[in-house]
Amino acid sequence: MRDVVTAVLEAGARWPVEPALTGPDGHTLTHAELAGRIRAVAARLRVAGLAPRERMLFSVRPSPDAVVLALGAVAAGATVVFVDPGAGPELFARRTELAAPGWAAAESVLYAAGHPPLRTLARRRGLLLPDYGALPVQHVRAGRWLPGVPRGALALSELQRPGPSFSVADAPDQDAVVVFTSGTTAAPRAVVHTRGSLGAALEVLAARCALGPGTRVHTDQFLLGLPALVGGGHWSLPPHGFAPGAAPEQIARGLAGATHTFLVPADLAALLDTGASPAGLQQVLLGAAPVLPSLLERATAAWPDVEFLAVYGMTEILPVAIATAAEKLAHTGSGDLVGAPLPGVSARVGPGGELLVRGPNLARAYLGGPVLSEHATGDLARLDDGRIVLLGRATDMIIRGRVNIYPGLYEPAIARLPGVADAVLVGVPDEIGDERVVLAVVPEPGADDVVPRVRERLPEVMDAGALPDDIVVLDGIPTVGRTRKPDRAEVARRCASR
Template sequence: MPDLLVDVLDAAREHGDAPAVTAKGRTLTYRQLAERVLATAHRLAENGFTPGTRMLFSVRPGPDAIVLALGTVAAGGTVVFVDPGGGPELFARRCALAGPGWAAAESLLYAVSAPGPLRAVARRRGVLLPDYGALPVRHARSGPWLPGVPRGAVSTKRLAAPVAGHLRPPPADPDQEAVVVFTSGTTAEPKAVVHTRGSLGAALRVLATRCALGPDSRVHTDQMMLGLPALVAGAHWTMPPYGFAPAADPAALAAGLHGATHTFLVPADLAVILDSGVALPGSLRQVLLGSAPVLPPLLERARAALPDVEFLAVYGMTEILPVAIATGDEKIAHGGDLLGVPLPGVRARLADDGELLVSGPNLCRGYLGRPPLTEHATGDLARFDGDRLVLIGRKKDMILRGRTNVYPGLYEPAIAGLPGVAEAVLVGVPDEIGDERIVLVLLARPGERPGLADRVRAALPGVIDVSALPDEVVEVPELPRTARNRKVDRVALRAAVGR
């Protein structure tokens, strides 16, 4: 049975002195990675860390973070990814749900969140941080000691220092809780996904069935769900600077990708890169796209700019990743929002209302504090085209106009394929009697001449069903997006066009 930790350590034994992880000019070989992971597990135990302990984790992506996370799991613990920037109340609720015994954070985070001038500066800038150092847990700090770091906090550098003698790797334990990731949920009732060593290991193996990784690959990403498969495959994982936004500096992205064979991008960032005209390196073989809908018009542009690159649109969610992968060519040929054939081991079916239900070995154990899951209700509406899944839209995005249910995802791909359209979003805006009028919001391609809304309105009857024709068509200079994954923020967009 797959096991994330066993798979990584097995790869380390096989690939020895080959480069494993590089960030900011610093490289760990596979041998060094394994040694530091096992040393971290050993020293955590010496410091009172016991199996079943959960560790709040707020350490920036990099080699040290990977070592600490894997070392925590190797010690029998769970890594709880938590963002302290969500506000003290939400942070407190999440801590209460997770019940951590340890916390690991950047020294700077301890300093900025402690009562004092730095915290006051952060507050004036709108950043409300909890007092991380006041948590009633054991602490591990990443980075040099700073004021605000709790007394007795263990240095992650010292945890990973070489240990005399041979350290035996932990036995396989696919059922061990390994990772907790907070997703949606209100402040009063936060929601957290629990993955095991086995479900994460299965996810890596499922991804490997479509992502061609090997010792000759170099993967450039800060996404663990692509970086960890790279390590299992013996590839070289390189990381961009923490906090780097590809769309903000396409030239820097291109420079970082020099020599890379694989990377991951969200569609909005790929669009900005294509608009910039920056040339991406010829070394690229596969570009994975996800976290938001990947539509044919964008893929057509990408294929024209990078004809030798295979684009893979990955469909999945925190609860089960990946579910299906479609190539750019498959999506272009299909024309709609094709998800692809469910990947090996993944089972998919449709509920009576068309909602997609999925399960498989890569399904999470469930939500923290709730009964285990045997199947995940995605919230997405889909249909089968033969053995391939096609996305229709989100249940919550359904628009009700009169007696007609309109699913935006069924029509947006076709509208986005019209000349001059970069993106098309249908939203429902309630009127004074509680019905909804449909507003089509357009984002034009760079350099498009004025009057796009009128041209699209005239073309719509030949593209979409009469029952879905919008009441209003507007063009906007940009679309509001969520900070986390750059998806279109439909709530914000609905509020903006409804004024």
């Protein structure tokens, strides 16, 4: 099993003068310079007292400094714990308690904003931040010193200076990262990946994406950036705080000269709205939310020279499968085709219809839990000639009378009906505790009388027992989270008020 850290360092020796990492300011590190900085950080952290298997809370925005610090800390034997201080002080405290860190790394501005004098002002503006500097750990600051940064905090800029030599050996079984995924405030849940499982994830992705010298990926996603580095490619990062859906022209400019990128579907739609046609773009990976046929049809028409790849996976094991736009558009059956399991990954459907997956890229465990041998995805699925077809989330199931209705079984087909840009099925509780099935549709621009036309065509794409009680037209499907997945609770609320 390949170690992700040594793989990046080996690239520094193999392609020393090739561009490796470019930040929002345009400054570029070569592969040799990147490897040197990673080793310098690892050496200086060890000199400063970091011990193997210690955990480091990590709240540094995507940037070359963040990449160097994260890989340097892991190279030194630590485990990086990604935490979002914006989740609220209570959840932050519970996650910190579970992680039991000895170190913390954060932006200087985060220390300042969480410091008592500024924290009151931040609260007045609706921003609830923890007092990061009060954590009883060794601190590393990214950025210039600001009030609130703890005395004795190490400056990341200093950690990167050339210093004592440090030999990094293969350690595929070492815990590398912890990522919090779900769970309540009282019982947070986090996934633990090793250096080996991350390295395997890169190799699995490389089976479908050729990222070598001469290629450039433009993204803030480690999933695509790290394999570019390992393969000798070039990773460029967009500006801090970048929101593609809010500033699509900015991402269009950043894609100039890029060969690969990763987008959530909402970002791709916003980018297409600008009329941009990035020259040289070869592959666009799409993920984190359902990829609808209507979007793929529009994208392939606008960018005929680009290959669109819909990536299916989750934090516990990523990627699991990849389907091309052509494969998804050719699928005329029910459900959402996500493709055949990638090399090394296996999938099966359990007795209850839930998809179970495993592979070398599977996380070691949930933090504090037993070692994982297989992951229950929570997705209902079937296997068609070895290809995975999703039928919906078990938690999205709608119960009407004695009938269980799985939205994912029908939504892709509904979204392909003429005049429909997007579609979501939700359950709206009625006065007797049952659920009324409501179909929310977003019409394509210029589509008239979409409700009667959709109602007429629904029996062609839905089972009779699943047909909706009502059809509601929305201007857009509300989304939630960084990946902007459909917010079904909000859709149900809006439908209930109609």
